[in-house]
Amino acid sequence: MAAIYQAAYRRAALFCRSHSTYVRKMRYLSKLKEDDSLCRQAQTSGTFYLFHNLSPFLQKVGKKYLIPQLSAAEMKRILEKFKETEQWIEKSVLIGCSDERVPHFALDLGALERSVIEAELKGSFTDLRKAFFVVDEKDSSLLASAQALLRWHDSHQYCSKTGQPTQKNVAGSKRVCHASGITYYPQMSPVVIILVSDGSRCLLARQPSFPQGMYTALSGFCDVGEAVEEAARREVAEEVGLEVESLWYSASQHWPFPSSCLMIACHALVRAQQLKISMNSLELEEARWFGLEEIMEGLKREPKSAKQNNGSFLPWFPPKQAIAHQLISEWVKQQTSQPAQVQ
Numbered sequence: 001m002a003a004i005y006q007a008a009y010r011r012a013a014l015f016c017r018s019h020s021t022y023v024r025k026m027r028y029l030s031k032l033k034e035d036d037s038l039c040r041q042a043q044t045s046g047t048f049y050l051f052h053n054l055s056p057f058l059q060k061v062g063k064k065y066l067i068p069q070l071s072a073a074e075m076k077r078i079l080e081k082f083k084e085t086e087q088w089i090e091k092s093v094l095i096g097c098s099d100e101r102v103p104h105f106a107l108d109l110g111a112l113e114r115s116v117i118e119a120e121l122k123g124s125f126t127d128l129r130k131a132f133f134v135v136d137e138k139d140s141s142l143l144a145s146a147q148a149l150l151r152w153h154d155s156h157q158y159c160s161k162t163g164q165p166t167q168k169n170v171a172g173s174k175r176v177c178h179a180s181g182i183t184y185y186p187q188m189s190p191v192v193i194i195l196v197s198d199g200s201r202c203l204l205a206r207q208p209s210f211p212q213g214m215y216t217a218l219s220g221f222c223d224v225g226e227a228v229e230e231a232a233r234r235e236v237a238e239e240v241g242l243e244v245e246s247l248w249y250s251a252s253q254h255w256p257f258p259s260s261c262l263m264i265a266c267h268a269l270v271r272a273q274q275l276k277i278s279m280n281s282l283e284l285e286e287a288r289w290f291g292l293e294e295i296m297e298g299l300k301r302e303p304k305s306a307k308q309n310n311g312s313f314l315p316w317f318p319p320k321q322a323i324a325h326q327l328i329s330e331w332v333k334q335q336t337s338q339p340a341q342v343q
């Protein structure tokens with residue numbers, strides 16, 4: 001028997017030595033998603049991020065906004081205050097773990113009195129549209145994915161085929177309808193976002209719902225069955241009537257507004273012969289070309305300082321948390337690193 005344990009110990013030690021922290025974390029998380037009892041046990045030693053009707057809990061410390069993590073013991077104390085049982089913990093969803101493999105969960109306490117929790121924990125539940133832009137960048141993506149998962153569970157409580165309740169696994173990585181046997185997995189909608197350039201200018205647009213003065217790259221939801229390249233070419237054609245000549249991928253981002261999108265960001269070059277924009281006014285309010293200088297000015301401009309004395313607005317662009325910002329910054333880099341053309 002001892003030999004079996006020794007062999008297992010040697011295998012575990014070898015596993016630990018031969019894998020990076022990242023690999024060990026990912027393997028641990030994947031195990032928690034598959035093994036309900038392991039995950040239930042992890043909930044007793046994990047930390048919890050709180051939400052209330054999908055608004056994350058924030059604490060303001062000086063000028064900074066922090067997202068506190070509650071220990072399992074603190075969670076227990078809060079729930080006891082409401083005379084709620086620890087069954088509540090089962091509603092939580094797994095959202096990651098630390099390098100030391102302390103699991104992190106998110107829990108929505110929407111059914112409990114908001115002001116009581118806020119007073120008890122000295123902070124406030126803040127709409128994600130504000131929270132996302134005031135916390136540290138690494139925290140904003142954590143908040144976005146936690147909210148997306150909580151939102152998905154909230155809106156998938158019933159099987160769309162049988163109408164029967166679905167049950168979540170402990171980690172919250174899926175829901176099952178036991179009547180039909182259907183397993184549902186959390187979903188994101190793929191969206192292409194394209195920064196169109198003619199080589200020396202780039203094209204930005206406004207939708208009527210945007211804050212005044214804000215312009216961003218073209219975007220659109222992928223249709224079912226479409227490849228990213230096809231969706232990007234179609235959106236540019238639909239929205240501004242231009243044909244994409246070449247397209248290259250930049251990066252991607254999970255975007256929580258209005259609900260879980262996977263933003264796939266690309267740069268596109270359009271044919272120099274046809275640079276006349278024919279805007280689709282059902283979707284856009286304005287679409288136009290911007291030169292390098294105007295883009296560099298706009299990147300420096302704060303939304304607050306965009307308003308002019310005559311009531312009009314100077315252009316400004318999405319903040320760095322949005323992948324549109326990255327596309328625009330990359331375009332600037334590309335323009336400024338190009339060798340000057342010999343006349």
Ligand SMILES: NC(=O)C1=CN([C@@H]2O[C@H](COP(=O)(O)OP(=O)(O)OC[C@H]3O[C@@H](n4cnc5c(N)ncnc54)[C@H](O)[C@@H]3O)[C@@H](O)[C@H]2O)C=CC1
Nearest residue numbers: 189191216219220221255257258261263318322323324325
């Ligand atoms: N992170 C970033 O930098 C940026 C993110 N975005 C996001 O991209 C997303 C799409 O942008 P739009 O140009 O408005 O898309 P769009 O050009 O495809 O138009 C939106 C319309 O598409 C239809 N639609 C088709 N499939 C849909 C789906 N799965 N969900 C919702 N509507 C669907 C609806 O009729 C909707 O009104 C938005 O959620 C927006 O917040 C947009 C620009 C920048």
Ligand SMILES: [Mg+2]
Nearest residue numbers: 218219220283
């Ligand atoms: Mg669009």
